[in-house]
Every structure is written in C-alpha cells, then in structure tokens.
Amino acid sequence: GAVVSQHPSRVICKSGTSVKIECRSLDFQATTMFWYRQFPKQSLMLMATSNEGSKATYEQGVEKDKFLINHASLTLSTLTVTSAHPEDSSFYICSASRDADGYTFGSGTRLTVV
Amino acid sequence: AQKVTQAQTEISVVEKEDVTLDCVYETRDTTYYLFWYKQPPSGELVFLIRRNSFDEQNEISGRYSWNFQKSTSSFNFTITASQVVDSAVYFCALSEAGDYKLSFGAGTTVTVRA
Numbered sequence: 068g069a070v071v072s073q074h075p076s077r078v079i080c081k082s083g084t085s086v087k088i089e090c091r092s093l094d095f096q097a098t099t100m101f102w103y104r105q106f107p108k109q110s111l112m113l114m115a116t117s118n119e120g121s122k123a124t125y126e127q128g129v130e131k132d133k134f135l136i137n138h139a140s141l142t143l144s145t146l147t148v149t150s151a152h153p154e155d156s157s158f159y160i161c162s163a164s165r166d167a168d169g170y171t172f173g174s175g176t177r178l179t180v181v
Numbered sequence: 182a183q184k185v186t187q188a189q190t191e192i193s194v195v196e197k198e199d200v201t202l203d204c205v206y207e208t209r210d211t212t213y214y215l216f217w218y219k220q221p222p223s224g225e226l227v228f229l230i231r232r233n234s235f236d237e238q239n240e241i242s243g244r245y246s247w248n249f250q251k252s253t254s255s256f257n258f259t260i261t262a263s264q265v266v267d268s269a270v271y272f273c274a275l276s277e278a279g280d281y282k283l284s285f286g287a288g289t290t291v292t293v294r295a
Contacts, residue, residue: 099281110272111226111285158224162283170216170276170283172226 069095071163073173080151080180088146088176090161096141097163101170102134105158117144151180184208185275187286194263195294202258202289204273210234212278215249215256220270220288229271232256263293 070093080086090100099118103111115131117123117138125131133155135147144163148155160175186205194200206215217229230240232249240247244261260267273286 101281101283108290110287113282113284116282160224160226164281169231170228172218172228174225177224 069163069169069171071097071161071171071173073161073176075176076174077177078179080178082152082180083150085147085149086151086178088148088159088161088178090144090146090163090173092142092163092171095163095165095171097144097165098141099164100138100144101162101164102136102144102146103160103162105160105175111160114146148178151178153180156180184284185273185286187273187289189289190287191290191292193292193294196264197262198293200260200263200267200291200293202260202271202273202291204256204258204286206254206256206273206275208254208275208277210277210279214276214278216274216276216283217247217256217258218272218274220272222269226272229258260291263291265293265295267291268293 072091074089101116102114104114105111113126114129115123115125115136117136119138119141123136133149138144156179158175158177161173162170164170184207213234215232219227237249246259248257270288270290272288274283276283
C-alpha cells in the first residue's frame with residue numbers, strides 16, 4: 068500500500084531558530100501534498116496545499132513567510148517553520164494524494180519550541 | 182462554514198458495549214468522498230474507511246460498521262463489542278471532487294474502560 072514517511076517524529080528547538088520537516092511518498096508519486104497542524108485536543112487544520120513545481124496555496128490565516136513549503140519533486144515536500152516561537156509548538160502532519168479519493172498520512176512531527 | 186460536524190466530543194463506554202459515532206456533513210458537490218480515521222495516543226492517523234457519494238451501501242468490517250445516509254447527510258460509525266484498544270480519537274472527514282482538500286470534523290474521543 069501507499070506509504071508516506073515523515074521526519075523527524077519529534078523535534079525540540081530553541082525559540083528563534085528554524086525547523087525543517089520532511090514528507091516523502093515512498094512508493095507512489097504524489098500529485099498533491101498537504102500540511103496540517105493539530106493543537107492538543109483539537110482537530111487537524113489544513114495549513115497549505117502544495118503541488119510539485121508550483122507555489123503552495125496557504126489557508127487563510129497561515130503565514131506563508133513563516134511556514135515555508137517546498138515541493139521539489141513528486142515524492143518530497145518540506146515544511147520549514149522559520150523563527151519558531153513557543154506558540155508554534157504543535158503536531159504537524161503531512162498527507163500525500165494522487166486524487167480526491169485517496170490520502171496517505173505521514174506519522175506526524177511533534178514540535179516543541181522552548 | 183464547517184463542512185463536517187461531529188457533535189459528540191467524548192464518549193465513554195465499558196468494554197463490550199457498542200458505541201456509535203455521529204458524523205454530519207455539508208456539501209454542494211454531487212461527487213464527494215467521506216472518510217473515517219482513528220488517531221490513537223501515539224498520534225498517527227489510521228485510515229478506517231472511504232466511501233464515495235454514489236455508494237450508499239452500508240459496510241461492515243469486523244467489529245466496525247458504517248451507515249451512510251445521503252438523505253440526512255450522515256455517515257455514522259459503530260464499533261460493536263468495544264475493546265480497550267478502541268480507545269482513541271475518531272475523525273470523520275470529507276473531500277469534494279472539485280477540491281482535493283480534506284476537511285476534518287472536530288473529532289470524538291472514545292474511551293473504553295475495562
């Protein structure tokens with residue numbers, strides 16, 4: 068079956084630094100990749116949608132200069148949290164899709180900014 | 182506007198009881214897809230089922246069953262003879278054919294007590 072690998076699974080960083088999270092589709096080419104953020108005891112909120120070779124589309128309220136998304140190939144998307152602050156601490160999870168009826172999720176990254 | 186509503190925030194049952202999770206959705210598209218995911222404490226999303234809008238047949242998979250009713254825009258999920266391992270947050274989600282985005286409900290936390 069389709070597998071999406073997400074790294075790292077946990078990261079602790081100092082306030083003001085940047086963190087990069089990788090999302091790779093291992094056995095299929097993902098037309099579209101999605102990035103979600105989940106705060107404790109809340110639902111998954113879509114941050115942005117990215118297609119290979121084009122700029123990401125950000126959801127309303129998500130700062131594109133803070134959350135940099137690069138979708139360099141059909142199997143790799145990265146999310147960089149720039150100048151991270153404690154309020155950015157959250158669970159970030161990616162998803163890869165070939166079409167509207169199938170989504171494969173990564174295992175998530177728990178980011179803690181201290 | 183919220184596309185997926187899971188009105189039940191938390192459900193607590195004793196082992197072997199049945200539990201039904203409600204999901205009501207909203208869409209103007211005639212072609213759409215409905216999903217259920219399980220999120221255990223470890224955080225990863227476990228895919229349970231996908232149903233397209235043209236397939237109203239109910240489905241049973243082991244102790245899990247789903248009731249899809251377009252007339253009431255509902256896609257409810259029942260766990261029969263619950264077990265402690267069923268304790269998790271369950272999310273209902275919707276994607277529309279014209280939009281690859283997956284919209285999640287708020288989630289229902291299920292606690293099964295021994």
